[in-house]
Amino acid sequence: xxxxxxxxxxWFLGSDPVAVTAYGSSFGFPAFAEFGDCEAxxxxxxxxxGSMAFIxxxxxxxxxxxxxxxxxxxxxxxxxxxxxxxxxxxxxxADGVLTECPEHFPERFEDAYRNEMQAFVDYVRxxxxxxxxxxxxxxxxxxxxxxxxxxxTGELVRI
Numbered sequence: 001x002x003x004x005x006x007x008x009x010x011w012f013l014g015s016d017p018v019a020v021t022a023y024g025s026s027f028g029f030p031a032f033a034e035f036g037d038c039e040a041x042x043x044x045x046x047x048x049x050g051s052m053a054f055i056x057x058x059x060x061x062x063x064x065x066x067x068x069x070x071x072x073x074x075x076x077x078x079x080x081x082x083x084x085x086x087x088x089x090x091x092x093x094a095d096g097v098l099t100e101c102p103e104h105f106p107e108r109f110e111d112a113y114r115n116e117m118q119a120f121v122d123y124v125r126x127x128x129x130x131x132x133x134x135x136x137x138x139x140x141x142x143x144x145x146x147x148x149x150x151x152x153t154g155e156l157v158r159i
Contacts, residue, residue, distance in 0.1 A: 040059070
């Protein structure tokens with residue numbers, strides 16, 4: 001879990017992490033722990049440029065598919081994604097206010113997937129190289145393995 005969040009943190013921060021510590025829990029789903037995995041996890045990264053990234057992942061969101069990013073800086077904060085909304089309609093009733101959320105990632109990211117496929121076709125047709133390289137994938141994989149090691153050992157792992 002979290003590999004795309006690692007990519008996002010590298011992009012937003014313009015820097016690679018040099019160390020990570022990670023923890024996880026299977027409080028609600030003990031079967032994950034039986035396989036050395038977790039239902040929910042957190043990782044804290046220290047980056048080369050002095051910035052930090054904190055990633056929280058979970059396998060369940062009873063209200064629907066949920067991803068958000070928050071960037072806290074010295075001059076302000078950006079919050080991206082917040083609570084996902086299926087529509088701009090809030091339903092007010094006897095049980096309170098209901099906001100419908102997407103139930104799964106294809107529903108939430110349909111346009112993104114379409115744009116991704118179109119970009120791929122454009123790169124092939126125009127013989128262009130994408131901005132993302134094999135290096136990015138390799139580095140992200142290395143960071144992911146370091147995060148897993150930190151989770152399994154409970155120790156700070158240098159990347």
